[in-house]
Amino acid sequence: MTLNITMIGAGSMAEALIGGWVKDSKVSPDSIMVTNYSNDFKLQELKKKYGISISRSVDELSEHADVVFLACKPKDWEKALDPFRFTMKQGTPLVSVMAGVTIQSMENFFGDHAIPVIRSIPNTSAIVQASMTPYSIGKWISLENKKAVTHLLQFVGQIAEVPEEKIDAMTALTGTGPAYIYYLMESMEKAAEKIGIDPELARHLVSQTLLGASIRVQENVFSPKSLYEQIMSPGGTTEAGFNVLKERGVQDAMVECIEKAYERSQELGNK
Numbered sequence: 001m002t003l004n005i006t007m008i009g010a011g012s013m014a015e016a017l018i019g020g021w022v023k024d025s026k027v028s029p030d031s032i033m034v035t036n037y038s039n040d041f042k043l044q045e046l047k048k049k050y051g052i053s054i055s056r057s058v059d060e061l062s063e064h065a066d067v068v069f070l071a072c073k074p075k076d077w078e079k080a081l082d083p084f085r086f087t088m089k090q091g092t093p094l095v096s097v098m099a100g101v102t103i104q105s106m107e108n109f110f111g112d113h114a115i116p117v118i119r120s121i122p123n124t125s126a127i128v129q130a131s132m133t134p135y136s137i138g139k140w141i142s143l144e145n146k147k148a149v150t151h152l153l154q155f156v157g158q159i160a161e162v163p164e165e166k167i168d169a170m171t172a173l174t175g176t177g178p179a180y181i182y183y184l185m186e187s188m189e190k191a192a193e194k195i196g197i198d199p200e201l202a203r204h205l206v207s208q209t210l211l212g213a214s215i216r217v218q219e220n221v222f223s224p225k226s227l228y229e230q231i232m233s234p235g236g237t238t239e240a241g242f243n244v245l246k247e248r249g250v251q252d253a254m255v256e257c258i259e260k261a262y263e264r265s266q267e268l269g270n271k
């Protein structure tokens with residue numbers, strides 16, 4: 001069954017989802033209609049790149065929607081949804097990808113015009129169909145709604161249903177997660193250049209090294225600790241490098257980084 005998707009917001013996360021859906025024709029571009037706040041250039045760019053349609057007509061966007069994805073910043077959501085408050089067809093599921101904003105606040109927003117809400121946190125790896133997407137369902141979500149939405153989310157990676165009180169923690173871990181890894185990769189690239197490795201080659205070496213390491217962890221045979229211990233010979237290169245990481249408290253910093261992101265996700269919901 002082809003579900004028509006209306007996407008409100010046309011930024012990084014919206015593009016990652018759209019790109020992932022149309023890759024390998026998982027979703028037909030004809031079924032995707034996108035709007036944003038004011039950036040016509042961005043809408044035209046998405047249309048050209050992915051073949052989707054774009055609109056600024058609330059009636060057209062509402063009429064099109066079998067499902068609405070909301071991908072604006074948390075501070076903008078009420079303004080973005082307001083024009084759709086009474087035009088969205090009753091029973092049309094609303095899928096939020098926003099950090100912080102609770103299901104209840106979105107359900108309350110619609111009042112008696114009961115709109116089924118799913119709160120999800122994909123990440124930008126959706127564009128290569130490799131997102132990790134936790135989600136929680138609201139009180140009006142039917143089995144049919146859930147099936148339809150999880151189907152769409154699965155096209156762009158793996159999904160996990162979690163209690164809503166865990167979503168802020170997952171936002172800090174998996175929604176934000178790729179950014180931490182890119183930062184680490186950037187550090188490895190900087191080091192590579194310093195020790196005389198060609199930057200283009202370094203990019204390939206670093207990404208393949210991370211891919212292999214990630215696959216080993218996904219096998220779930222050894223813990224990350226056991227895996228790095230397998231690499232570390234006493235008095236060898238790994239130990240020499242790790243001594244610096246330990247001296248500088250890099251692991252503690254990483255833990256604190258994710259805790260801070262978690263706090264921020266909670267704050268975004270209580271603005």
Ligand SMILES: NC(=O)C1=CN([C@@H]2O[C@H](COP(=O)(O)OP(=O)(O)OC[C@H]3O[C@@H](n4cnc5c(N)ncnc54)[C@H](O)[C@@H]3O)[C@@H](O)[C@H]2O)C=CC1
Binds near residue numbers: 072074175
């Ligand atoms: N970027 C990421 O990696 C992730 C982002 N998210 C969530 O996704 C949401 C979007 O994030 P980004 O794409 O990074 O932001 P962005 O700033 O790139 O895009 C936001 C989009 O919302 C649109 N918008 C703002 N006000 C609007 C309105 N009144 N009506 C219609 N559209 C409106 C803007 O025009 C823009 O296209 C945020 O809530 C964020 O928490 C969740 C997981 C990962």
Ligand SMILES: O=C(O)[C@@H]1CCC=N1
Binds near residue numbers: 171175
């Ligand atoms: O930085 C942010 O707030 C968003 C939410 C998760 C990833 N990016």
